[in-house]
Amino acid sequence: MPIVKTSKLITIERHITEEGAMHPDATGEFSHLLRDFTLAMRILARDVRRAGLNDVLGQTDGTNIHGERVKRLDIHANDVIFRAMDHGGHLCVMASEEADGMIAIPDEYRKGKYVLVFDPLDGSSNIDVNVTIGTIFSIYKRVDPSLNTPGTLEDCLQHGWKQVAAGYAMYGSSTQLVYSSGNGVDVFTFDPTIGEFLLTYEKIRIPKRGKIYSVNSGNAHKWPQGVRDYVTHLLKPSDDGIRPYSLRYVGTMVADIHRTLHYGGIFMYPGDTSMPDGKLRLVYEVNPMAFLIEQAGGRASDGVKRVLDIKPTSLHQHIPCFMGSEEDVLEVEEFLRAASSE
Numbered sequence: 188m189p190i191v192k193t194s195k196l197i198t199i200e201r202h203i204t205e206e207g208a209m210h211p212d213a214t215g216e217f218s219h220l221l222r223d224f225t226l227a228m229r230i231l232a233r234d235v236r237r238a239g240l241n242d243v244l245g246q247t248d249g250t251n252i253h254g255e256r257v258k259r260l261d262i263h264a265n266d267v268i269f270r271a272m273d274h275g276g277h278l279c280v281m282a283s284e285e286a287d288g289m290i291a292i293p294d295e296y297r298k299g300k301y302v303l304v305f306d307p308l309d310g311s312s313n314i315d316v317n318v319t320i321g322t323i324f325s326i327y328k329r330v331d332p333s334l335n336t337p338g339t340l341e342d343c344l345q346h347g348w349k350q351v352a353a354g355y356a357m358y359g360s361s362t363q364l365v366y367s368s369g370n371g372v373d374v375f376t377f378d379p380t381i382g383e384f385l386l387t388y389e390k391i392r393i394p395k396r397g398k399i400y401s402v403n404s405g406n407a408h409k410w411p412q413g414v415r416d417y418v419t420h421l422l423k424p425s426d427d428g429i430r431p432y433s434l435r436y437v438g439t440m441v442a443d444i445h446r447t448l449h450y451g452g453i454f455m456y457p458g459d460t461s462m463p464d465g466k467l468r469l470v471y472e473v474n475p476m477a478f479l480i481e482q483a484g485g486r487a488s489d490g491v492k493r494v495l496d497i498k499p500t501s502l503h504q505h506i507p508c509f510m511g512s513e514e515d516v517l518e519v520e521e522f523l524r525a526a527s528s529e
């Protein structure tokens with residue numbers, strides 16, 4: 188198992204500050220931005236845990252026992268992140284899966300040099316049934332960091348390889364924050380009794396090959412031939428015991444990628460006949476996860492090319508996604524190539 192539990196007792200804030208100190212030109216702005224963001228994660232960890240009690244599950248338009256208007260949990264998550272991040276002076280613009288267009292920083296606040304894009308609550312189909320959900324985020328530098336003006340669409344639509352940091356919070360049996368600023372992937376676990384995220388695993392590495400595949404097989408009849416051939420192959424026993432693979436699918440990308448980062452294997456959401464570019468969004472979901480997967484030594488592709496090399500053309504653009512252990516992703520690419528050349 189390539190994952191080693193750390194013996195250090197260190198909070199995420201301290202860790203981020205130490206990482207920042209390694210850059211001679213660091214101003215501390217980035218550390219402050221992340222401190223604000225982890226506040227939002229702390230609040231959401233609490234609210235997800237209390238969701239059933241607070242009555243914020245489901246699509247309700249009623250009021251709770253305090254007479255407050257009840258919001259869906261994903262809208263609530265969007266609001267919490269906005270309120271934590273709009274006034275810090277570090278961001279010039281945000282974009283969220285829950286908003287149609289860009290989210291401007293209010294006029295009264297300073298515009299900083301960073302851009303935040305996020306999926307406030309990933310795994311919406313699992314919200315109402317107490318199954319793991321999460322928050323996914325990416326941070327970019329604005330295209331022209333010397334400006335002190337509102338960010339633009341161009342700032343939000345940068346290549347994935349330009350991410351300065353990315354991560355996700357996973358609200359499961361415990362809340363974990365998995366994070367990379369381009370220096371490997373670290374895992375922090377939230378201790379609600381002290382209100383801190385503590386470093387749990389340092390520099391995790393995804394196995395070169397796994398034994399698990401993760402995909403919504405209900406769409407198999409609509410998949411391209413190459414994907415069908417690949418899955419048939421995974422299920423065929425091999426003499427060396429590598430196959431058959433096991434199937435695991437939560438239906439929350441955060442949870443499925445989290446398992447893939449730890450155990451290896453492959454996570455896929457291919458295009459199909461009804462959704463040619465698949466379901467997942469390049470900017471909010473696929474790019475941040477691709478960044479983490481690569482930082483852990485894995486591979487992330489749209490079936491043909493590296494995800495992080497794709498220039499987004501719109502905020503809510505979808506993209507087919509194959510990510511996980513390097514050998515597994517190379518193998519599916521091989522199957523897709525073979526099927527398309529037939």
Ligand code: AHM
Pocket residue numbers: 284306308309310311312403438439440441443456466467
């Ligand atoms: P969401 O952001 O609305 O929750 O949608 C994204 C989710 C992913 O977390 C997950 O991988 C996928 O949708 C599951 O889709 P499906 O139910 O089609 O398998």
Ligand code: MG
Pocket residue numbers: 284306308309310440472
């Ligand atoms: Mg999502």
